[in-house]
Each structure stands twice: as C-alpha cells, then as structure tokens.
Amino acid sequence: MEKHAGFIVQSTSGDSRLRAFIRTLSKQKMLMLMSLPFLVWVIIFKYIPLWGWTIAFQKYKLARDIFDQTWVGLDNFKYLFTEDQFYLVLRNTIVMSSINLVLGFTTAITLALLLNELRKIYFKRIVQTISYLPHFISWVVAVNIVQTALAPEGIVNILLLQAHLIDKPILWLGVGEYFWGILGVTEVWKNVGWNTIIYLAAITSIDPAQYEAAEIDGASRLQRMWHITLPNMKPIIVVLLIINMGFILESGFEPQWLLGNGLNVQYSENLDIFVLKYGFRLNNYGLATAAGMFKTVVSIVFLIAANSLAKRMGESRLY
Numbered sequence: 188m189e190k191h192a193g194f195i196v197q198s199t200s201g202d203s204r205l206r207a208f209i210r211t212l213s214k215q216k217m218l219m220l221m222s223l224p225f226l227v228w229v230i231i232f233k234y235i236p237l238w239g240w241t242i243a244f245q246k247y248k249l250a251r252d253i254f255d256q257t258w259v260g261l262d263n264f265k266y267l268f269t270e271d272q273f274y275l276v277l278r279n280t281i282v283m284s285s286i287n288l289v290l291g292f293t294t295a296i297t298l299a300l301l302l303n304e305l306r307k308i309y310f311k312r313i314v315q316t317i318s319y320l321p322h323f324i325s326w327v328v329a330v331n332i333v334q335t336a337l338a339p340e341g342i343v344n345i346l347l348l349q350a351h352l353i354d355k356p357i358l359w360l361g362v363g364e365y366f367w368g369i370l371g372v373t374e375v376w377k378n379v380g381w382n383t384i385i386y387l388a389a390i391t392s393i394d395p396a397q398y399e400a401a402e403i404d405g406a407s408r409l410q411r412m413w414h415i416t417l418p419n420m421k422p423i424i425v426v427l428l429i430i431n432m433g434f435i436l437e438s439g440f441e442p443q444w445l446l447g448n449g450l451n452v453q454y455s456e457n458l459d460i461f462v463l464k465y466g467f468r469l470n471n472y473g474l475a476t477a478a479g480m481f482k483t484v485v486s487i488v489f490l491i492a493a494n495s496l497a498k499r500m501g502e503s504r505l506y
Contacts, residue, residue: 243476263477273461273478280457283438286371288431294379296424299386300412318380326377326441333373333446334360360446363454370442370455389423390416422503429497429504433490436482458482 212219243263245256267273298318305311321329336342339356347353359365393416401411440459447455456464458478466475497504 240476240480242472243480245473247472247476249470249472259473263473264481267474267477267481275453276456276458276461279454280436280438282367283370283443283457284435286367287374287438288435290371290375291378291382291431292424292428294375295382296386296420298379299383299390299420300416302383302387303390303416304408304412315380315383318383320380321377322381324377326445329373329377330442330445333369337369358450360448361450363451366446366451366454370446373442373446374439385423385427386420389420393419425497425502426504429490429493432493433486435489436486 239253241253242256244258244260245253246259247253247256302311302315305314324332337359338344339358343359344353344356348356359369397415397419398411401415406414436458438457438459440457440463443455443457444460447460462475462478465471465478494504
C-alpha cells in the first residue's frame, strides 16, 4: 500500500517485482557488466539467425534473395511428416540420445562416487587424468581408434576369439543392430571423465561432519555413499537432467557421421545428418530448415516440461 496526495493506492505485484529487479541490477552492476559480452554473443549468434527460419516456409533457391523466394506455406512440414525416412532418423535420434543420457549419467555419477572414496591422492589423480584424456581427443582420432579396435583383426575380435566367445571375427560396424551399443560405449569412453568434474565439485561441498557422524554411528562406506553423498548430489543431478532433456534430439553429429557407413545407415543416420543431406546434397533447404525448426521446438518443449515436472515434485529446477 502506498499513499499519494492523501489517497491510498494499491501497489501491484508487477510493480513490486519490477522495483525488486531494478534494485538487484543496481546491486550487481559489475556482474551485469561482466555478463554483457556473453549476452551480445547470444543475441548475435543465437537469436538474430532465427530469421533464417523463414526458409522453412519457402521453396528456397540459392541464386535468389531470401525475400525474393516462392512461399509455400506449410508444404515443407507436410512433406517432412509424410516422409518415412524422417521417422526413421527420428527414431535413431531419440534412441541414441536416450542411450547417451542414461549411460552418461550413471557412469559419471558412479565414477565420481568411486573417486571420492579413494584415499591415495596420487592414485586418484592418475585415474582422473586417464579418464579425462579421451575428452581432449578429436572425434576424428577417437573414431579411428574405435574402428581399429573393432576391425576384423582388431583387439576386440582377438580377445573374443581367444576367450572362445565367438567362432570367427565379427564386422562390428557392418551390423546395424550393433551401432547404438558401439556409439554408447564410445561416448562413455570419451566423456565419462569430463562429466565427473561437476559431480566431484558437488561432493567437495558436502560438510565432512556428516561423514564423521555417520562413521561414528557405524555406517559403512556404501551406506555413507547412499545416505550422504547421493542425497547431497541430488540437486545438481536434477538440474543437469533437466538441461539434458533439452538436448534429447541432439544425439550428436561427428561420431554418427564418422562411424556410419552404407551397412549401418539405417541405425546411424540421425536428424543432424538428415538435415545436412537434404540441405546440401539434395539442395532442399526448405525441408532441411523445417527439420531443424522441428528439432528446436521439440527440445524447448522437453526442457519446459522437465523443469515443470521438477517444480511439481519439489526438486531443484532451472527457474
């Protein structure tokens, strides 16, 4: 309630929020100034290019200006949703993203928990360094390593033959049904060490007194991990899960493109490769833009839905 010239005026909640926002800005001027370059970068490289979505409603020709194109309305979207290949790559994208999501979270959390239990600091650092190294290898090099290991004369077939688990070498990348599993293991090998960093940071913020009290009460290491470490990691796990739900249609590009071939294309081709193929090889830029637009919209929906679900369940959320 505010009093002006003898009258009592009811302040709206919107005005109160605005004043609170302005006060926060004034208190955090330096922080806002530091964020300005990133804000400019986001506007220039993320929002301004959205005008290119108009191509999805055009029969786009490279030789003509974008404003001098033939408008086709929703024809590109209609064709997209009646194209059998689109549903095939959509299936591949969702499956590969789900595999990467599940394996990425479980392996990273497990490795972080195990590293936290190591008492020998030098051994812990060695394990961390070894697990981090593949992340800094380019996908071209990583894929060459995987292809060499999975070749008919590669180490994988040699070990399986010596263990009498197979009778003859298997052409692993020539069987489409094996592709998703190979990709999942490759992603884990390359990124598990890097993904543990944020979980290890969350673990270091846990009050050591909790572990000491649990140890006095006779709790085993496994019990301390289950009842102290994991519950304290829960907020960061939920937030990262929400963020990753926004990338459910972002299964990657480089590993699928490099590991894919004519024998496994029915399992390796995803939306990004679909967009590249239609956009550059077939010169169907309108259809490629429509597919990319669909991917972005669905990702936003998944992100908002996951955040709303976390809010209803009383968990940590993005906003």
